[in-house]
Amino acid sequence: MPLLNVENLSVRLPVPSGWLHAVHEMSFSLEQGEALAIVGESGSGKSMTALSLMRLLPPNARLTADTLRMGQDDLLSMPDAQFADRVQGGRIGMIFQEPMTSLNPVYTIGRQMSEAAIRLGRLDAQAAHRRAVSLLDRVGIPEPGARMGQYPHQMSGGQRQRVMIAMALMLEPELLIADEPTTALDVTVQAQIMALLAELRHETGMAMILISHDLAVVSQTTDRAAVMYCGEMLEQGRTSDVLARARHPYTGALLRAIPTIDGERRRLAAIPGTVEAQFAPPEACVFAPRCAEAMPACMHARPPIQGPAHHWARCVLDKPTPPAEAPARALFQPDPKTADDAAMIEARNITKIYHLNAGFFSPKKQIRAVDDVSLMVRRGETMALVGESGSGKSTLARIMLGLVDPSSGSVSLQGQDIAGMPDSARARLVQPIFQDPYSSLNPRRTVAEIIARPLHLRGVGASERLRRAREMMDMVGLPSRLQHSYPLNLSGGQRQRIAIARAMINNPEVLICDEPTSALDVSVQAQILNLLSDLQAEFGLTTLIITHDMAVVHQLASRVAVLLQGRLVEQGPASRVLCAPEDAYTRALLQAAPRFDTAALAAGAGA
Amino acid sequence: MSRILKHPAQSVNTVEQLPPSPGQLARTRAWSHRGFQIGTGILILLILVAIFAPYLAPHHPFQQSLPNRLLPPVWVEGGNWTYPLGTDQVGRDYLSRLIYGTRVSITIGLSAATIGLLIGVTLGVLAGYFGGWVDHAVSFLLTTQLALPGLLLAMALVFFIGPSLIVVICIIGVLHWTYFLVVTRSATQHIRSLDFVAAARASGASSRQIIWHEILPNLSSKIIVIFTFELGIAILAEASLSFLGVGIQAPTPSWGLMIAEGKEAIFYRPWLVVLPGMFLFVLVIGANLMGDGLRDITSPEEKS
Numbered sequence: 060m061p062l063l064n065v066e067n068l069s070v071r072l073p074v075p076s077g078w079l080h081a082v083h084e085m086s087f088s089l090e091q092g093e094a095l096a097i098v099g100e101s102g103s104g105k106s107m108t109a110l111s112l113m114r115l116l117p118p119n120a121r122l123t124a125d126t127l128r129m130g131q132d133d134l135l136s137m138p139d140a141q142f143a144d145r146v147q148g149g150r151i152g153m154i155f156q157e158p159m160t161s162l163n164p165v166y167t168i169g170r171q172m173s174e175a176a177i178r179l180g181r182l183d184a185q186a187a188h189r190r191a192v193s194l195l196d197r198v199g200i201p202e203p204g205a206r207m208g209q210y211p212h213q214m215s216g217g218q219r220q221r222v223m224i225a226m227a228l229m230l231e232p233e234l235l236i237a238d239e240p241t242t243a244l245d246v247t248v249q250a251q252i253m254a255l256l257a258e259l260r261h262e263t264g265m266a267m268i269l270i271s272h273d274l275a276v277v278s279q280t281t282d283r284a285a286v287m288y289c290g291e292m293l294e295q296g297r298t299s300d301v302l303a304r305a306r307h308p309y310t311g312a313l314l315r316a317i318p319t320i321d322g323e324r325r326r327l328a329a330i331p332g333t334v335e336a337q338f339a340p341p342e343a344c345v346f347a348p349r350c351a352e353a354m355p356a357c358m359h360a361r362p363p364i365q366g367p368a369h370h371w372a373r374c375v376l377d378k379p380t381p382p383a384e385a386p387a388r389a390l391f392q393p394d395p396k397t398a399d400d401a402a403m404i405e406a407r408n409i410t411k412i413y414h415l416n417a418g419f420f421s422p423k424k425q426i427r428a429v430d431d432v433s434l435m436v437r438r439g440e441t442m443a444l445v446g447e448s449g450s451g452k453s454t455l456a457r458i459m460l461g462l463v464d465p466s467s468g469s470v471s472l473q474g475q476d477i478a479g480m481p482d483s484a485r486a487r488l489v490q491p492i493f494q495d496p497y498s499s500l501n502p503r504r505t506v507a508e509i510i511a512r513p514l515h516l517r518g519v520g521a522s523e524r525l526r527r528a529r530e531m532m533d534m535v536g537l538p539s540r541l542q543h544s545y546p547l548n549l550s551g552g553q554r555q556r557i558a559i560a561r562a563m564i565n566n567p568e569v570l571i572c573d574e575p576t577s578a579l580d581v582s583v584q585a586q587i588l589n590l591l592s593d594l595q596a597e598f599g600l601t602t603l604i605i606t607h608d609m610a611v612v613h614q615l616a617s618r619v620a621v622l623l624q625g626r627l628v629e630q631g632p633a634s635r636v637l638c639a640p641e642d643a644y645t646r647a648l649l650q651a652a653p654r655f656d657t658a659a660l661a662a663g664a665g666a
Numbered sequence: 667m668s669r670i671l672k673h674p675a676q677s678v679n680t681v682e683q684l685p686p687s688p689g690q691l692a693r694t695r696a697w698s699h700r701g702f703q704i705g706t707g708i709l710i711l712l713i714l715v716a717i718f719a720p721y722l723a724p725h726h727p728f729q730q731s732l733p734n735r736l737l738p739p740v741w742v743e744g745g746n747w748t749y750p751l752g753t754d755q756v757g758r759d760y761l762s763r764l765i766y767g768t769r770v771s772i773t774i775g776l777s778a779a780t781i782g783l784l785i786g787v788t789l790g791v792l793a794g795y796f797g798g799w800v801d802h803a804v805s806f807l808l809t810t811q812l813a814l815p816g817l818l819l820a821m822a823l824v825f826f827i828g829p830s831l832i833v834v835i836c837i838i839g840v841l842h843w844t845y846f847l848v849v850t851r852s853a854t855q856h857i858r859s860l861d862f863v864a865a866a867r868a869s870g871a872s873s874r875q876i877i878w879h880e881i882l883p884n885l886s887s888k889i890i891v892i893f894t895f896e897l898g899i900a901i902l903a904e905a906s907l908s909f910l911g912v913g914i915q916a917p918t919p920s921w922g923l924m925i926a927e928g929k930e931a932i933f934y935r936p937w938l939v940v941l942p943g944m945f946l947f948v949l950v951i952g953a954n955l956m957g958d959g960l961r962d963i964t965s966p967e968e969k970s
Binding site: 075457460461462481482483484485486489490491493494495498499500501502503504505509512513516517543544545558561562565 | 687691694860861862864865866867868869870871872875879880883884886
């Protein structure tokens with residue numbers, strides 16, 4: 060008997076314009092000790108699936124299912140009180156995406172860890188305390204005894220996620236649901252957490268459902284994978300099969316859209332369009348509007364499930380799509396000859412010190428966000444600035460944009476000091492693209508107004524502004540019918556295109572992109588990375604890309620600088636730094652980056 | 667550029683209808699918000715009453731008729747239809763005085779709340795945007811204002827300057843800006859930290875341009891909501907001052923003054939106090955319902 064058996068699970072949510080079909084007739088089962096990955100982009104319904112298993116859906120959501128059983132227990136008919144006592148936490152544990160907000164800030168770690176076990180009468184206070192300490196030790200928290208009396212704010216994000224994992228293990232659940240457990244964490248920490256989860260699973264024999272948007276993370280840690288799109292499960296099978304011999308065109312497209320960290324650079328095969336919300340039960344293939352292999356049959360009926368039980372897909376095509384192949388067009392590579400030696404933008408000995416004053420009478424604290432960094436980007440070159448959170452990379456970006464004054468040091472643009480430059484002159488030379496497309500656009504302005512704002516500031520007339528805004532929208536691939544809509548209604552990818560259009564309307568020489576794709580889905584990330592490299596080819600832009608993702612570096616950059624705690628630890632050509640890093644930290648970063656082990660996958664699939 | 671035009675993302679799905687704008691969404695919510703409709707209805711009705719007072723009032727509000735002093739309303743024994751709501755101590759028609767009183771209340775409410783808005787929003791945006799010593803100075807001003815007993819100060823000021831409509835408006839306005847300041851200051855601090863402000867600065871926008879173009883439009887819905895609440899508070903403040911004799915002076919018909927004049931007879935002729943009290947209550951409830959409704963409509967995520 061499987062540990063968990065789900066048949067035809069559907070979840071609907073009421074929205075102003077009707078019912079949103081978040082999950083539609085989804086079926087899967089899970090054996091004891093097995094790890095299942097549910098993979099999908101945002102809006103695919105993967106988190107809703109997890110929440111419905113834990114009865115944590117929003118109160119007005121409607122859940123229907125033919126079967127929802129855990130072992131002998133029917134979870135559908137179980138009353139809430141019994142469910143809370145027996146299943147929630149006890150048989151199914153859950154860890155969430157955001158460790159910074161999933162612990163209660165006013166209670167100690169110890170109290171939060173032992174609370175459930177004591178309340179359910181599983182352990183007495185002393186036994187619970189002992190178990191909590193040993194679990195904290197197991198998940199790699201140093202000095203676990205002392206930590207029990209601490210509060211969440213005294214710990215880092217990675218440590219909090221470890222505490223969450225230990226907390227989920229307190230009641231020895233048979234199933235652990237991990238909803239994007241490492242998305243909010245740095246790469247090096249992410250690798251540690253995933254390794255910890257795998258170890259714990261082998262030790263305790265618990266089953267796991269890992270929800271993720273990251274196929275590389277999934278490939279290393281799960282036995283089976285299910286691919287979701289728009290609430291529909293499109294493909295399911297052994298992880299190695301799904302990744303190496305994808306049956307569904309969506310899985311194949313997703314795999315081709317991911318930049319890799321090694322191998323030859325190629326233009327990413329972006330999936331056109333965006334994920335659309337489903338306001339009716341699907342009567343056609345949900346992926347058909349974006350599918351390269353769509354045919355009339357896809358539009359007329361929901362495709363059948365095809366393929367053997369251990370690897371099936373919901374597609375009219377009954378054949379494995381070929382593994383990732385190089386698309387026809389080669390990627391634009393800046394010609395080393397055109398990249399002349401003249402520095403386009405140069406930071407000299409930049410130091411930025413922030414003063415924290417805790418109060419009137421306490422001594423002032425100093426934080427060195429950036430410490431004596433010198434950086435030079437040549438004309439036409441793409442430089443990547445790599446670092447984890449807290450490394451000072453965003454501060455450095457803002458200093459180079461002239462938005463923040465450095466404590467000491469100077470920035471020069473084409474040999475001119477940026478500090479003495481008028482704002483309007485600087486705006487024509489250097490433009491930013493920010494990480495979060497949800498906060499980088501004014502919600503009260505229309506798309507055309509946002510894009511043309513820099514021209515408005517220069518006193519360009521209204522009709523000319525509109526004409527140029529349309530031109531820019533065209534250039535970044537935004538349909539012109541969107542010119543009067545508000546950012547509220549647009550997807551993350553569309554918003555990032557608007558931000559790029561606003562920067563490009565200035566005709567800048569330098570683009571400084573601060574994590575331009577880290578808030579976006581994989582397929583959209585590919586669109587944006589391609590767009591950036593197209594613009595570079597077209598206009599000979601000089602680009603500084605700030606990122607934590609080594610694959611993005613490999614995809615775009617010709618030179619790399621690595622920042623650790625405000626200091627540059629390594630700088631050099633991308634080919635050299637990615638293959639033969641000199642600094643220990645760079646090596647650690649590269650090692651931790653999740654990647655597909657294609658050879659092993661192929662071997663596994665063949666076996 | 668032609669190469670970029672053929673970008674695959676060009677072929678995005680075609681949805682013919684534009685999704686609704688924020689304004690349209692708010693209008694849709696307004697249509698289904700009962701409290702907002704009732705509040706707005708009351709307010710519009712009373713504003714119309716104030717504008718057309720000369721046509722609605724059966725008598726002149728100052729016209730005395732000593733033989734008809736202290737007549738009760740029609741539904742009480744001894745009342746008659748010439749004076750539907752009775753008369754006061756000097757025989758003036760109570761209904762006419764109540765109708766003209768609407769003018770005083772609404773004029774003072776709107777003007778005083780506007781003065782409060784100008785002071786509070788200006789200080790709040792400046793403090794939130796510039797921070798540093800500007801913020802310290804404004805915060806000091808705020809704590810000082812909050813530490814002062816408002817009504818007492820208003821009484822003292824009116825006493826020294828001398829009562830008149832303008833003086834009462836200015837004093838109430840100058841004492842009711844703290845709520846505007848607190849809300850706009852924290853909202854500005856938040857908006858200022860968002861990337862679109864940084865993008866505007868990177869495009870060479872000055873602080874003035876950023877405040878007008880990027881920040882104020884995002885504050886407008888909050889400001890309107892506070893305005894309606896402050897409208898109710900200012901109306902009550904005027905009534906309190908008039909009741910205490912340092913607001914609107916006789917014979918101008920003000921509801922607060924009418925309550926004060928009627929209080930000597932409260933046990934024998936309760937309508938003298940109850941009727942203006944009810945008008946006051948309905949007007950303030952109307953303003954608050956509208957404010958509550960506006961808050962739900964403009965920022966549904968903050969609904970509590």
